Amino acid sequence: xxxxxxxxxxxxxxxxxxxxxxxxxxxxxxxxxxxxxxxxxxxxxxxxxxxxxxxxxxxxxxxxxxxxxxxxxxxxxxxxxxxxxxxxxxxxxxxxxxxxxxxxxxxxxxxxxxxxxxxxxxxxxxxxxxxxxxxxxxxxxxxxxxxxxxxxxxxxxxxxxxxxxxxxxxxxxxxxxxxxxxxxxxxxx
Numbered sequence: 691x692x693x694x695x696x697x698x699x700x701x702x703x704x705x706x707x708x709x710x711x712x713x714x715x716x717x718x719x720x721x722x723x724x725x726x727x728x729x730x731x732x733x734x735x736x737x738x739x740x741x742x743x744x745x746x747x748x749x750x751x752x753x754x755x756x757x758x759x760x761x762x763x764x765x766x767x768x769x770x771x772x773x774x775x776x777x778x779x780x781x782x783x784x785x786x787x788x789x790x791x792x793x794x795x796x797x798x799x800x801x802x803x804x805x806x807x808x809x810x811x812x813x814x815x816x817x818x819x820x821x822x823x824x825x826x827x828x829x830x831x832x833x834x835x836x837x838x839x840x841x842x843x844x845x846x847x848x849x850x851x852x853x854x855x856x857x858x859x860x861x862x863x864x865x866x867x868x869x870x871x872x873x874x875x876x877x878x879x
Contacts, residue, residue, distance in 0.1 A: 692712045692714050693714070693718075693719055693722045693723070695708075695712070696708045696709065696712065696714075696719055697723070705719060735769065735771065737779065740769075740771060740775070740776075740779055741779050741783055743764060743767075743769060744760055744764070744776060744779060744780060744783075744785060745783075745785065747760050747763045747764060747767075748760060748785055751763075753787065753788045754787060754788065755787055756780075756786070756787035757773070757776050757777040757780050758773070759787075760776055760780065761773050761776040761777075764776065809822075810822055814845060815845075816845045816846055818846065819844060819845075819846040819847055820844050820846075820847075821844075821845070821846070822844070822845045823842055823843065823844050823845070824842070824843050824844075824845065825840065825841065825842045825843070826840075826841055826843075827839070827840050827841075828841070
């Protein structure tokens with residue numbers, strides 16, 4: 691506060707006189723402003739340019755990075771910036787890492803459909819091909835949304851019998867896999 695007053699009136703009264711009247715040293719006054727000048731020079735990146743760089747790193751990592759990883763990425767790019775400065779700019783501009791998505795149960799066991807009996811009873815050894823089949827459904831995230839891959843495999847078979855892709859998980863996608871289709875690939879031992 692005193693240094694700012696001295697600086698404001700430096701053209702009216704000599705700095706030495708003002709320092710003596712306010713009880714501060716001339717060296718302290720000069721050190722204060724020289725230190726600020728060095729700090730301003732060290733900040734070769736303006737606040738706006740830094741925010742642009744932070745947003746670029748943030749978008750490149752699909753919003754998953756918080757300030758520590760953004761700071762490390764900026765350092766890896768050769769941008770010298772302090773942790774607190776990155777943290778402050780991200781907070782000021784509302785840039786936050788998106789949290790982990792909650793696990794959501796997608797199985798609906800409360801339905802009126804009949805449940806197939808367990809005929810294998812975990813006995814996966816069969817005498818001949820095409821006696822027992824196994825099926826699975828996999829959800830694959832893509833840029834256009836979810837891709838549902840339904841596959842059928844026969845025991846005593848070295849490859850997949852059939853698979854079907856669909857954009858919705860519904861009964862006709864599963865049935866299309868079961869009733870074969872253009873992607874049928876029987877490979878027998």
